[in-house]
Amino acid sequence: MKNPEAQQDVSVSQGIRMMFYVMKPSETSFQTLEEVPDYVRKATPFFISLMLLELVVSWIRKGKPSGGLDDALASLSAGIMSRLPRLFSRSIELTSYVYIWENYRLISLPWDSPWTWYLTFLGVDFGYYWFHRMAHEVNIMWAGHQTHHSSEGYNLSTALRQSVLQIYTSWIFYSPLALFIPPSVYAVHLQFNLLYQFWIHTEVIDNLGPLELILNTPSHHRVHHGRNRYCIDRNFAGTLIIWDRIFGTFEAENEKVVYGLTHPINTFEPFKVQFHHLVNIWTTFWATPGFFNKFSVIFKGPGWSPGKPRLGLIEEIPEVEGKEIPFSSSASQLLKIYVLVQFALMLAFYEETFADKAVLSQVTLLLRVCFIILTLTSIGFLLDQRRKAAVLETFRCLVFLMLCRSGHLKPCLSSSSFAFEQS
Ligand SMILES: [Zn+2]
Numbered sequence: 001m002k003n004p005e006a007q008q009d010v011s012v013s014q015g016i017r018m019m020f021y022v023m024k025p026s027e028t029s030f031q032t033l034e035e036v037p038d039y040v041r042k043a044t045p046f047f048i049s050l051m052l053l054e055l056v057v058s059w060i061r062k063g064k065p066s067g068g069l070d071d072a073l074a075s076l077s078a079g080i081m082s083r084l085p086r087l088f089s090r091s092i093e094l095t096s097y098v099y100i101w102e103n104y105r106l107i108s109l110p111w112d113s114p115w116t117w118y119l120t121f122l123g124v125d126f127g128y129y130w131f132h133r134m135a136h137e138v139n140i141m142w143a144g145h146q147t148h149h150s151s152e153g154y155n156l157s158t159a160l161r162q163s164v165l166q167i168y169t170s171w172i173f174y175s176p177l178a179l180f181i182p183p184s185v186y187a188v189h190l191q192f193n194l195l196y197q198f199w200i201h202t203e204v205i206d207n208l209g210p211l212e213l214i215l216n217t218p219s220h221h222r223v224h225h226g227r228n229r230y231c232i233d234r235n236f237a238g239t240l241i242i243w244d245r246i247f248g249t250f251e252a253e254n255e256k257v258v259y260g261l262t263h264p265i266n267t268f269e270p271f272k273v274q275f276h277h278l279v280n281i282w283t284t285f286w287a288t289p290g291f292f293n294k295f296s297v298i299f300k301g302p303g304w305s306p307g308k309p310r311l312g313l314i315e316e317i318p319e320v321e322g323k324e325i326p327f328s329s330s331a332s333q334l335l336k337i338y339v340l341v342q343f344a345l346m347l348a349f350y351e352e353t354f355a356d357k358a359v360l361s362q363v364t365l366l367l368r369v370c371f372i373i374l375t376l377t378s379i380g381f382l383l384d385q386r387r388k389a390a391v392l393e394t395f396r397c398l399v400f401l402m403l404c405r406s407g408h409l410k411p412c413l414s415s416s417s418f419a420f421e422q423s
């Protein structure tokens with residue numbers, strides 16, 4: 001089963017199945033962490049293909065796309081920003097796990113046993129449930145996770161709207177597994193658990209009958225993304241909905257779900273999408289009197305304030321009517337096409353940078369990351385129609401030319417391979 005070529009070994013069949021967690025232990029068990037494929041990176045063409053499929057199905061069924069281009073680009077921008085730190089180091093979810101495994105493990109379950117595989121599947125999903133629940137119930141954790149909920153649409157692109165900060169708290173909830181489960185098995189399930197949650201972000205699948213009893217489904221997760229009062233703090237599941245049923249946080253979809261934050265942020269700027277709630281916590285922290293109250297601002301629910309229960313009052317959640325219109329960009333169609341082209345070019349650089357990271361110098365890596373962040377920011381400014389957007393975009397184009405001249409960026413797309421790297 002040990003396979004030194006594992007990093008290249010994800011077939012098209014496996015690629016499709018991994019998006020739904022339909023994998024066999026025998027094909028996804030590895031002895032060492034280094035052999036575990038980067039399934040999430042190899043999923044890019046499947047993300048794109050499924051998003052295009054959703055677009056087509058939505059056109060056929062409803063005569064309109066499944067969401068706005070502005071919202072989708074903001075979601076993809078967040079996804080890209082959340083992955084950039086991995087260009088420089090292994091994720092903290094793996095680093096901390098390996099440290100605990102090497103120093104404090106109690107027993108070593110066999111890495112090649114199907115029983116270890118199934119136990120890890122359950123363990124990671126259970127850890128995810130509690131991480132996710134705390135990410136909604138603890139304000140400082142919500143500062144990261146709110147990014148994922150900031151879209152007022154609901155389609156496959158929403159799944160990619162990921163937080164830069166969230167990983168710095170999620171690792172805690174998986175660490176008990178490091179006492180007995182090998183890192184290579186954990187690293188496989190951590191990725192599949194994330195990938196499984198991609199396809200459930202859609203409105204084109206209504207109800208899946210008996211599967212709704214066990215699995216987290218599009219219907220269950222739509223409730224999770226709702227800002228209707230009945231949706232708040234419900235359905236925290238990753239793969240199995242059983243955890244919500246067991247711990248009393250399950251809610252079935254009934255009235256029309258209105259998506260997004262209870263107080264919409266009305267922006268497509270990536271830094272605001274990622275960090276605006278941290279600023280809220282900072283100002284609330286200093287405005288709240290008393291040491292214990294300040295402590296509570298950080299560690300109680302986002303809706304808490306002095307005199308209220310830990311998770312705030314549900315009657316303070318703004319009521320929804322079902323007719324709310326999602327925030328959208330006022331940019332012209334021509335500007336949106338320009339933005340889309342710039343985003344596609346940047347995505348090619350992004351994929352190429354990940355593919356070549358082992359051979360690129362740290363300086364080139366750093367400059368490319370800065371250029372990617374600059375591009376995402378400029379796209380946000382253009383979509384938001386900010387006054388400084390034209391200045392920023394001109395500056396970005398100059399930076400692009402300078403990076404090309406100095407050899408840190410390639411001016412032409414030599415990376416048509418990005419969409420088919422695993423075939
Ligand atoms: Zn959530």
Ligand SMILES: [Zn+2]
Pocket residue numbers: 148158159201221225
């Ligand atoms: Zn979600």
